[in-house]
Amino acid sequence: MAVESIYDPTFVKNLFNEMARTYGVVNLISSFGFAALWRKQCARIITIPCDSRVLDLMTGMGELCAVLSPSLGKQGRIIGVDLSSEMCARARQQLVRHRCTVEILEADALASSLASESADVIVSSFGLKTFSPDQINRLAEEVARLLKPGGVFSFLEISVPPNRFLRWPYLNYIRHVIPTIGRVFLGNPENYRMLGIYTERFGHCGGAARALEQAGLHVQQDSYFFGCATGVSGRKPA
């Protein structure tokens, strides 16, 4: 398969449509619960006033919406955006559990109809790796467009740790063990192998940080558990 085609939105959409049934449990077990912890840390890095308009890009099943909604008041609002209809359907099933208004929008984050300067906060967990470097640049432009002046953002993604003693077992784990866990939970192991390929190609959030900075945002890079996940957070100048 040509490298460019793995970043084609239709390919990514089909991948997650197929994985939606098993993604939640495989993600929880294969990350030993770290994924849930990192989402909370990703949200805590930024200050989110309780009446914020929040965008959760690549929301999946709304995992970050669930983290954020208890701290938002009745005036708060979250829009979760995702390309995959199956992921969106599962996110909508969770809506009754949220305290603030949560809406799920099925759309490509690179081509959404969302209004400019409509978000106080933009967050995203584990949604960057399926973007090519060129798409990351476009996403950064989109984040800069959607944020209000003074608005804040925090992105998190699984990454390849820099320490070589950690890197070897880690790569073995994502190449071989995670697809096996996927199979155990009746998912297609090839889909979970694809996630490993995306992760290795993505590396870490350094490229996204540069792209967001070039788009005019103030950025800081974040590291979670020795770089097994990295993040980029910051603010749009007021």
Ligand SMILES: C[S@@+](CC[C@H](N)C(=O)[O-])C[C@H]1O[C@@H](n2cnc3c(N)ncnc32)[C@H](O)[C@@H]1O
């Ligand atoms: C690995 S899942 C992460 C889901 C969730 N945010 C979490 O914390 O587990 C990545 C999600 O990004 C979505 N996605 C990938 N490319 C997208 C795009 N261009 N626009 C919107 N969603 C996209 C996929 O459909 C998938 O649901």
